[in-house]
Amino acid sequence: MENELTNFKPEEVAKKIINFIKKEVQEAGFKRVIIPLSGGIDSSTTAFLAVKALGPDNVLVVELPYKDLNHDRDAELVIAQLKIPLANVYEIEISEIVESFVKKLPKPDRLRTANIMARIRMILLYDLAKKHQALVCGTENKSEYLLGYFTRFGDEASDLEPIRNLYKTEVLKLAKYLGVPEKIIEKAPTAGLWKGQTDEGELGFSYEQADPILYLHFDKKYSCEEIVKKGYKKELVEKVKTQVEANRFKHEVPKTLPV
Numbered sequence: 001m002e003n004e005l006t007n008f009k010p011e012e013v014a015k016k017i018i019n020f021i022k023k024e025v026q027e028a029g030f031k032r033v034i035i036p037l038s039g040g041i042d043s044s045t046t047a048f049l050a051v052k053a054l055g056p057d058n059v060l061v062v063e064l065p066y067k068d069l070n071h072d073r074d075a076e077l078v079i080a081q082l083k084i085p086l087a088n089v090y091e092i093e094i095s096e097i098v099e100s101f102v103k104k105l106p107k108p109d110r111l112r113t114a115n116i117m118a119r120i121r122m123i124l125l126y127d128l129a130k131k132h133q134a135l136v137c138g139t140e141n142k143s144e145y146l147l148g149y150f151t152r153f154g155d156e157a158s159d160l161e162p163i164r165n166l167y168k169t170e171v172l173k174l175a176k177y178l179g180v181p182e183k184i185i186e187k188a189p190t191a192g193l194w195k196g197q198t199d200e201g202e203l204g205f206s207y208e209q210a211d212p213i214l215y216l217h218f219d220k221k222y223s224c225e226e227i228v229k230k231g232y233k234k235e236l237v238e239k240v241k242t243q244v245e246a247n248r249f250k251h252e253v254p255k256t257l258p259v
Contacts, residue, residue: 008170010177017162021053024160032134037061039074041175043139048178051082063091064121077181118154135159143168143207146214148247168207213240
Protein backbone atom coordinates (compact mmCIF):
# COMPACT_ATOMS: atom_id res chain seq x y z
CA MET A 1 0.00 0.00 0.00
CA GLU A 2 1.68 3.20 -1.16
CA ASN A 3 1.84 6.35 0.92
CA GLU A 4 -0.40 8.89 -0.79
CA LEU A 5 1.16 11.94 0.89
CA THR A 6 4.87 11.50 0.15
CA ASN A 7 5.22 14.37 -2.35
CA PHE A 8 4.95 17.09 0.29
CA LYS A 9 7.67 19.74 -0.14
CA PRO A 10 7.96 21.76 3.08
CA GLU A 11 10.23 24.48 1.69
CA GLU A 12 7.82 25.32 -1.14
CA VAL A 13 4.78 25.13 1.12
CA ALA A 14 6.39 27.37 3.75
CA LYS A 15 7.10 30.06 1.15
CA LYS A 16 3.52 29.94 -0.12
CA ILE A 17 2.05 30.22 3.36
CA ILE A 18 4.38 33.05 4.38
CA ASN A 19 3.38 35.00 1.26
CA PHE A 20 -0.29 34.19 1.95
CA ILE A 21 -0.07 35.64 5.47
CA LYS A 22 1.68 38.79 4.23
CA LYS A 23 -0.89 39.28 1.47
CA GLU A 24 -3.98 38.67 3.60
CA VAL A 25 -2.84 40.94 6.42
CA GLN A 26 -1.84 43.74 4.05
CA GLU A 27 -5.01 43.54 1.96
CA ALA A 28 -7.15 43.67 5.10
CA GLY A 29 -5.39 46.89 6.12
CA PHE A 30 -3.70 45.41 9.18
CA LYS A 31 -0.10 44.90 10.29
CA ARG A 32 -0.51 42.35 13.07
CA VAL A 33 -1.95 38.92 13.78
CA ILE A 34 -2.88 37.31 17.07
CA ILE A 35 -2.54 33.55 17.59
CA PRO A 36 -3.93 31.25 20.32
CA LEU A 37 -0.71 29.49 21.35
CA SER A 38 -1.30 26.23 23.21
CA GLY A 39 2.17 24.77 22.77
CA GLY A 40 0.83 22.12 20.40
CA ILE A 41 2.22 21.48 16.94
CA ASP A 42 -0.48 23.35 14.98
CA SER A 43 -0.36 26.63 16.90
CA SER A 44 3.44 26.46 17.18
CA THR A 45 3.88 25.89 13.44
CA THR A 46 1.46 28.74 12.72
CA ALA A 47 3.43 31.05 15.02
CA PHE A 48 6.69 30.18 13.24
CA LEU A 49 5.13 30.97 9.87
CA ALA A 50 3.56 34.22 11.10
CA VAL A 51 6.86 35.48 12.54
CA LYS A 52 8.62 34.70 9.26
CA ALA A 53 5.90 36.61 7.41
CA LEU A 54 5.46 39.65 9.66
CA GLY A 55 8.35 39.69 12.13
CA PRO A 56 8.10 39.01 15.89
CA ASP A 57 6.97 42.55 16.74
CA ASN A 58 3.80 42.07 14.68
CA VAL A 59 2.79 38.70 16.14
CA LEU A 60 0.81 38.53 19.37
CA VAL A 61 0.22 35.22 21.14
CA VAL A 62 -2.32 34.25 23.78
CA GLU A 63 -2.10 31.30 26.15
CA LEU A 64 -5.56 30.34 27.45
CA PRO A 65 -5.09 27.49 29.96
CA TYR A 66 -7.88 25.80 31.89
CA LYS A 67 -7.17 24.47 35.41
CA ASP A 68 -4.18 22.09 35.31
CA LEU A 69 -4.49 21.57 31.55
CA ASN A 70 -2.21 23.34 29.05
CA HIS A 71 0.40 23.95 31.74
CA ASP A 72 3.35 22.13 30.18
CA ARG A 73 4.84 25.56 29.32
CA ASP A 74 5.77 24.42 25.81
CA ALA A 75 4.30 27.64 24.42
CA GLU A 76 7.13 29.47 26.18
CA LEU A 77 9.68 27.48 24.15
CA VAL A 78 8.11 28.91 21.00
CA ILE A 79 7.93 32.45 22.37
CA ALA A 80 11.61 32.34 23.35
CA GLN A 81 12.83 30.78 20.11
CA LEU A 82 10.89 33.26 17.96
CA LYS A 83 11.90 36.21 20.17
CA ILE A 84 8.32 37.43 20.45
CA PRO A 85 8.35 40.50 22.74
CA LEU A 86 6.85 39.91 26.18
CA ALA A 87 4.57 42.89 25.54
CA ASN A 88 2.98 40.78 22.80
CA VAL A 89 2.33 37.78 25.07
CA TYR A 90 -0.86 37.23 27.06
CA GLU A 91 -1.77 34.44 29.46
CA ILE A 92 -5.39 34.31 30.59
CA GLU A 93 -6.50 31.50 32.88
CA ILE A 94 -10.07 30.69 31.79
CA SER A 95 -11.15 28.33 34.61
CA GLU A 96 -13.15 30.91 36.55
CA ILE A 97 -14.92 32.13 33.40
CA VAL A 98 -15.79 28.58 32.31
CA GLU A 99 -17.05 27.60 35.76
CA SER A 100 -19.32 30.67 35.90
CA PHE A 101 -21.03 29.39 32.74
CA VAL A 102 -21.14 25.75 33.80
CA LYS A 103 -22.82 26.60 37.13
CA LYS A 104 -25.75 28.15 35.25
CA LEU A 105 -26.35 25.13 33.01
CA PRO A 106 -28.40 21.98 33.70
CA LYS A 107 -25.94 19.09 34.18
CA PRO A 108 -23.40 19.97 31.47
CA ASP A 109 -21.44 16.94 30.30
CA ARG A 110 -17.74 16.90 29.49
CA LEU A 111 -18.19 17.61 25.79
CA ARG A 112 -20.52 20.57 26.36
CA THR A 113 -18.05 22.01 28.85
CA ALA A 114 -15.27 21.58 26.28
CA ASN A 115 -17.35 23.48 23.71
CA ILE A 116 -17.87 26.29 26.23
CA MET A 117 -14.10 26.44 26.78
CA ALA A 118 -13.46 26.73 23.03
CA ARG A 119 -16.02 29.51 22.62
CA ILE A 120 -14.74 31.47 25.62
CA ARG A 121 -11.25 31.30 24.14
CA MET A 122 -12.66 32.68 20.89
CA ILE A 123 -14.32 35.61 22.70
CA LEU A 124 -11.10 36.55 24.51
CA LEU A 125 -9.04 36.17 21.36
CA TYR A 126 -11.28 38.50 19.35
CA ASP A 127 -11.38 41.05 22.16
CA LEU A 128 -7.58 41.21 22.22
CA ALA A 129 -7.52 41.36 18.42
CA LYS A 130 -9.76 44.44 18.62
CA LYS A 131 -7.57 46.01 21.31
CA HIS A 132 -4.41 45.58 19.24
CA GLN A 133 -5.90 46.07 15.76
CA ALA A 134 -4.86 42.56 14.74
CA LEU A 135 -6.34 39.76 12.65
CA VAL A 136 -7.08 36.46 14.37
CA CYS A 137 -4.81 33.84 12.84
CA GLY A 138 -6.33 30.36 13.11
CA THR A 139 -4.39 27.15 13.66
CA GLU A 140 -6.68 24.49 12.19
CA ASN A 141 -5.28 21.78 9.94
CA LYS A 142 -7.05 20.01 7.07
CA SER A 143 -7.49 16.73 8.93
CA GLU A 144 -9.36 18.42 11.79
CA TYR A 145 -11.42 20.45 9.34
CA LEU A 146 -12.53 17.51 7.19
CA LEU A 147 -13.25 15.34 10.23
CA GLY A 148 -15.21 18.17 11.83
CA TYR A 149 -12.97 17.87 14.86
CA PHE A 150 -13.54 21.39 16.14
CA THR A 151 -16.09 23.48 18.00
CA ARG A 152 -18.28 25.46 15.68
CA PHE A 153 -17.91 29.21 16.39
CA GLY A 154 -15.11 28.26 18.80
CA ASP A 155 -11.60 27.14 17.92
CA GLU A 156 -12.32 27.33 14.17
CA ALA A 157 -13.32 31.00 14.33
CA SER A 158 -10.63 33.14 12.69
CA ASP A 159 -9.83 35.75 10.05
CA LEU A 160 -7.29 33.62 8.19
CA GLU A 161 -6.25 29.95 8.33
CA PRO A 162 -2.67 29.49 7.09
CA ILE A 163 -2.42 25.71 7.60
CA ARG A 164 -6.01 24.62 6.94
CA ASN A 165 -5.02 23.06 3.62
CA LEU A 166 -2.34 20.89 5.23
CA TYR A 167 -3.09 17.46 6.62
CA LYS A 168 -1.85 16.85 10.17
CA THR A 169 0.97 14.61 8.95
CA GLU A 170 2.03 17.40 6.58
CA VAL A 171 2.02 19.93 9.44
CA LEU A 172 4.41 17.58 11.23
CA LYS A 173 6.82 17.66 8.28
CA LEU A 174 6.52 21.44 8.00
CA ALA A 175 7.17 21.85 11.73
CA LYS A 176 10.38 19.85 11.44
CA TYR A 177 11.51 21.97 8.49
CA LEU A 178 10.77 25.24 10.34
CA GLY A 179 12.63 24.16 13.47
CA VAL A 180 9.71 23.84 15.88
CA PRO A 181 11.08 22.41 19.17
CA GLU A 182 11.37 18.61 19.10
CA LYS A 183 9.47 18.31 22.38
CA ILE A 184 6.41 19.83 20.72
CA ILE A 185 6.73 17.71 17.58
CA GLU A 186 6.90 14.49 19.62
CA LYS A 187 3.83 15.22 21.79
CA ALA A 188 0.62 13.26 21.29
CA PRO A 189 -1.93 15.58 19.60
CA THR A 190 -4.51 16.89 22.07
CA ALA A 191 -7.10 19.65 22.13
CA GLY A 192 -6.43 20.05 25.87
CA LEU A 193 -10.11 19.82 26.72
CA TRP A 194 -9.88 17.48 29.73
CA LYS A 195 -7.20 15.59 31.64
CA GLY A 196 -5.69 12.76 29.59
CA GLN A 197 -7.61 13.72 26.44
CA THR A 198 -5.91 12.96 23.12
CA ASP A 199 -7.15 13.36 19.57
CA GLU A 200 -6.51 9.70 18.80
CA GLY A 201 -8.34 8.53 21.91
CA GLU A 202 -11.37 10.63 21.08
CA LEU A 203 -11.46 9.92 17.33
CA GLY A 204 -10.63 6.22 17.55
CA PHE A 205 -7.81 6.42 15.00
CA SER A 206 -4.57 8.31 14.45
CA TYR A 207 -3.90 11.06 11.92
CA GLU A 208 -1.32 8.77 10.30
CA GLN A 209 -4.17 6.33 9.65
CA ALA A 210 -6.78 8.91 8.64
CA ASP A 211 -4.81 11.28 6.43
CA PRO A 212 -4.25 8.96 3.44
CA ILE A 213 -7.94 8.02 3.50
CA LEU A 214 -9.05 11.65 3.67
CA TYR A 215 -6.65 12.52 0.86
CA LEU A 216 -7.94 9.77 -1.42
CA HIS A 217 -11.58 10.66 -0.73
CA PHE A 218 -11.46 14.46 -0.84
CA ASP A 219 -8.48 15.21 -3.09
CA LYS A 220 -8.61 12.23 -5.42
CA LYS A 221 -12.42 11.73 -5.25
CA TYR A 222 -12.19 8.01 -4.50
CA SER A 223 -15.25 6.25 -3.11
CA CYS A 224 -14.92 4.30 0.13
CA GLU A 225 -15.05 1.06 -1.86
CA GLU A 226 -12.17 2.21 -4.05
CA ILE A 227 -10.12 3.18 -0.99
CA VAL A 228 -10.63 -0.28 0.52
CA LYS A 229 -9.50 -1.86 -2.76
CA LYS A 230 -6.23 0.07 -2.45
CA GLY A 231 -5.49 -1.91 0.70
CA TYR A 232 -6.96 0.15 3.53
CA LYS A 233 -8.96 -1.72 6.17
CA LYS A 234 -12.71 -1.45 5.63
CA GLU A 235 -13.36 -0.91 9.34
CA LEU A 236 -10.96 2.05 9.44
CA VAL A 237 -12.36 3.59 6.25
CA GLU A 238 -15.90 3.29 7.66
CA LYS A 239 -14.82 4.86 10.95
CA VAL A 240 -13.29 7.86 9.17
CA LYS A 241 -16.35 8.15 6.91
CA THR A 242 -18.69 8.12 9.93
CA GLN A 243 -16.74 10.92 11.62
CA VAL A 244 -16.80 13.02 8.43
CA GLU A 245 -20.53 12.55 7.84
CA ALA A 246 -21.51 13.15 11.47
CA ASN A 247 -19.86 16.58 11.39
CA ARG A 248 -20.67 17.64 7.85
CA PHE A 249 -23.12 20.25 9.19
CA LYS A 250 -20.22 22.17 10.75
CA HIS A 251 -19.06 23.25 7.30
CA GLU A 252 -22.40 24.79 6.34
CA VAL A 253 -23.12 28.50 6.55
CA PRO A 254 -26.38 29.42 8.30
CA LYS A 255 -29.34 28.59 6.07
CA THR A 256 -31.47 31.42 4.71
CA LEU A 257 -34.79 31.42 2.91
CA PRO A 258 -34.84 33.10 -0.53
CA VAL A 259 -37.78 35.53 -0.75
